[in-house]
Amino acid sequence: MAGKNKSISKGSGPRKPTLQPFKRDRHLIRVVVTPRGRPLHCSRTILEFLIVIRDSIVAHRRLYFEKDILHCDISEGNIVLVRPDGDNSIQGMLIDLDHAVSLNDDRKKDDNSLLTGTMKFMALERLSYAATYGSTIQCTYRHDLESFFYVFLVGCIEYERKNSSKEVIKLQMWCSNNIINNYNGKVTCITLFRKEILDIFSKRFSDLKDLAIKLRNILFGEAIPELGTPDDPNPMYDGMIMAFSNTIEQIRGKINLPQFELAAQFVYPC
Template sequence: MEHEESSNDSEGKEIDKYGVMNDYEMTRAVLSPYGRPLKSCTSVLQFLIVIRDALMGHRGLYNKKIIHSDISEDNIIIVAPTADDRSRGMLIDLNVSISDHDTCKTSTLEYPVGKLKFMALKQVEMWVGNIDDRDYNFNSSYIFDLESFFYVFLTGCVEYGRDPDLPLHNLNSWRAKYIDDTLQNKLEDINENFENFINTKLSSSFVDIRNLALKLRKIMFGNAEDCYEYVCNSNLVYKEMINAFNRTIGKIEGRIGSQLHRRTTCYHERLADRL
């Protein structure tokens, strides 16, 4: 490109019309990841602790009248505990969160938010029911988020830690091509055949936490056969879910402690025999 001739400004100084194009400054940003994806958990114990801590973080948001609205496996990360915060699981991505202090909360949401695979059944049902007349009403609710936590938990139980020699199972049927199929598939798994679902689809690494899966479903939906009948007391739901995780975590930690104790005892016995 030929350089255009210089011109004069009002004070008679020469102006290079392309001079500004040569005035570049190189900038490099080096970022460290704050945490790791949930799917990178290395044990069932770590998986349960991370979800429990993220659930406790969600309760903290709810107490400040904030609803996350997009609970998924991608939005729960593994973090290292610090002196100020012992949490090992964290919620991220609050870009679609809703606050009771937000003016958006007073208006109706016309489109669903969140990932379909983890979306609450009631939200999917509303979507199917209103798909023709476009009369959507997808206002966020803490109970929808807690149901999404339940589906994140089930996704990990089915898809993580699978034996590579066994058939692959996943829950991609919960995000089928057609929304009607998604609803039907999830209803079959959660409402109609849940015990069969956890007995046949859980990976070998998670078979020992079937009781936790049953407990969480009961906490979420009560004893009602219809999955849309939620338990209404928010404090009760949070408390019961966190306690259910804590009891299972405690049992696993107890088993690990017993195994470690037995190994240590055997080691010292063998060492004593050599002396």
């Protein structure tokens, strides 16, 4: 055939997968793990709910610092409850690393144009950039920690209520098909935090309002929400883990109070 040969793909090395420009090879892998976990919304007590989220943040930190892995899709569906086994007291586990990236992977920038993750729990900076430019910025540890915060808030508002309740419907503005509306709805909730969020906490979660304020201030500051990612991740990790741990110990110390039990009927029945 006459004419100049055209390249149909671009290889990244003799022993590396062939990649199309701006795309990376994807593989479907099934992993079976034990022990089997329960969904976060199946928490039996407020204490268990908090421990599981705290343990998952600790796990996220270990992945980040020890394995150079960033999860990039923190949501309530990717946090499961596991039963402590022997000397292992961990009760929260992160699953579903489909969108996880290696911090040492120089190809991860190729995915910047793809808004991956779970919309309801997505960080404001990523939503803002996508709404403005039609693409997104690279996910950071701060974005994942912000997603943990939204998981906590959703539990405090939704887990005692039915899907038809006005409070649950209110949070649907975080996950519509319109990214601009998602951003505007969420940033309004964070800016007017007491009115839009604290005032609609479920009754049994009302004692967690102080924790919610602390977490909000750790992530966003005390005034207009700050969305950027600090160079040093330790203060934000330390602050969030300590805030959860202090509240956990406070609840454990209330031995003369009725046990904090979640309602029998959840948004998603177990």
